[in-house]
Amino acid sequence: MPSSGGGLLLDTASSAAAANYAKAPDLMDEFEVKLLRPKQRLGFGYAANEAAVLHKDSKTLALTDALVNVPATAPAIYDPANLMAVGDNTRDSNSLGNIILKAAGAVNWRGTAKAEVESLWSASAAEQQQAEEAEAAQMQRGWERNTLLSLYFGPSPRSLVDPDASFQKLSSKWVVAPVTDKLIYSSSRVKPELSRWVEDVARWDFQTIAPAHFDVRPGTPADLKAAFAPTLAEAPPGTPANADAPSLPYDRGDASLLDDLASGLVKVGII
Numbered sequence: 001m002p003s004s005g006g007g008l009l010l011d012t013a014s015s016a017a018a019a020n021y022a023k024a025p026d027l028m029d030e031f032e033v034k035l036l037r038p039k040q041r042l043g044f045g046y047a048a049n050e051a052a053v054l055h056k057d058s059k060t061l062a063l064t065d066a067l068v069n070v071p072a073t074a075p076a077i078y079d080p081a082n083l084m085a086v087g088d089n090t091r092d093s094n095s096l097g098n099i100i101l102k103a104a105g106a107v108n109w110r111g112t113a114k115a116e117v118e119s120l121w122s123a124s125a126a127e128q129q130q131a132e133e134a135e136a137a138q139m140q141r142g143w144e145r146n147t148l149l150s151l152y153f154g155p156s157p158r159s160l161v162d163p164d165a166s167f168q169k170l171s172s173k174w175v176v177a178p179v180t181d182k183l184i185y186s187s188s189r190v191k192p193e194l195s196r197w198v199e200d201v202a203r204w205d206f207q208t209i210a211p212a213h214f215d216v217r218p219g220t221p222a223d224l225k226a227a228f229a230p231t232l233a234e235a236p237p238g239t240p241a242n243a244d245a246p247s248l249p250y251d252r253g254d255a256s257l258l259d260d261l262a263s264g265l266v267k268v269g270i271i
Helices: 078-084 096-106 113-121 125-133 136-153 157-162 164-170 178-185 192-199 222-233 256-267
Strands: 030-037 050-055 060-061 209-211
Touching: 030 192, 050 192, 078 096, 078 136, 096 136, 096 157, 113 157, 136 157, 136 164, 136 178, 136 222, 178 256, 192 222
Parallel strands: 060 209
Antiparallel strands: 030 050, 050 060
16 A cells, blocks of 8 residues: 555556566566555645555455445444444443443534433333343444444434434445545545546456455446545535535535534645
């Protein structure tokens, strides 16, 4: 993966590639590499680099952060006990889910969290008991809540309380992660080179995409371009939305914190 200092991975189409890969002469027989390396860096010297690697024989595209595929259920690598704790909705526990909900209510996140959390906890004792006994449902809620927190940082109170509707908008499809979309790819310093890179990678023949985060899934050049279409068409932070742009594949309410962060970072010249 390219580093901010210009690491060893080179685009296989570049003139320097042959010398760079001289110690692994078979690499270019088996793989091709295309790099996203915007000339302009973001604040603090951050280079919005991305590597796309094609394994020719298997027609598999490997990516680092460009796309994610959130599986409908948690992969086996996740600790079930941790997901149960994150998915816990009971009022009188010390679980991680309880802490998340209490914290959201205490600060009245976005002005509605207190009411949303209290509404959840006002359910009858019988309903709460039934929910506590539904272990599979609690674990799934933990997976969904955990996913939304990782991709939005601070989703809407309604999504924190009941993450399923928001989760379904992201699940089992190729999407640009909201945090990457808003805080990196929305930058005018990155987007022109990103557009070129997406078009370049889409010229490859691949049938599977293997991202660094979440899960592998069938994916084609058309899927890659469709996933990036909303990102490339979206107006920069702080400017009027483009009414003709493809719809973002997620809830704008959940992305509100990221939008606020992006607008602030644009104002101070970081992105």
